[in-house]
Amino acid sequence: MCTTCNDGYFGSACVNLCGHCLDGGPCNKVNGNCDLGCDSHWTGEQCNKTTGVCSNGCQPGWTGGLCDVCDKGYAGPKCTKCGRCFNGEPCKIMNTTT
Structure with missing residues (x-):
């Protein structure tokens, strides 16, 4: 069968x-x-x-055991790569602004 x-x-x-x-x-x-x-x-x-x-x-931009956290240098709901912030400061994870 x-x-x-x-x-x-x-x-x-x-x-x-x-x-x-x-x-x-x-x-x-x-x-x-x-x-x-x-x-x-x-x-x-x-x-x-x-x-x-x-x-x-994880796919690029994501980290964590469940791949549900933005990796360093990525931000936003889709964890997109951060831009070049003034004075080389990292972008803020919560709202992708510096």
Whole structure:
């Protein structure tokens, strides 16, 4: 008997949850990989939804175990690279101004 996993699940018994695939898309139903890439802040072939930890590191501009914090030199809701502030001061994380 053949079984096809529902969207959001993968593996031989369809009990493994997919990770954070791009735009909420489904993962590969055999191996769990996000064939079209990972959602924002997540990297790797399989974005871990169970632990929430980005085992392959964060995308540029993001840091932290969950890749949900702006890295040094980045700011704003999308953690965009800071501009060149007066006197080389770092941009303020909360509002991206100096």
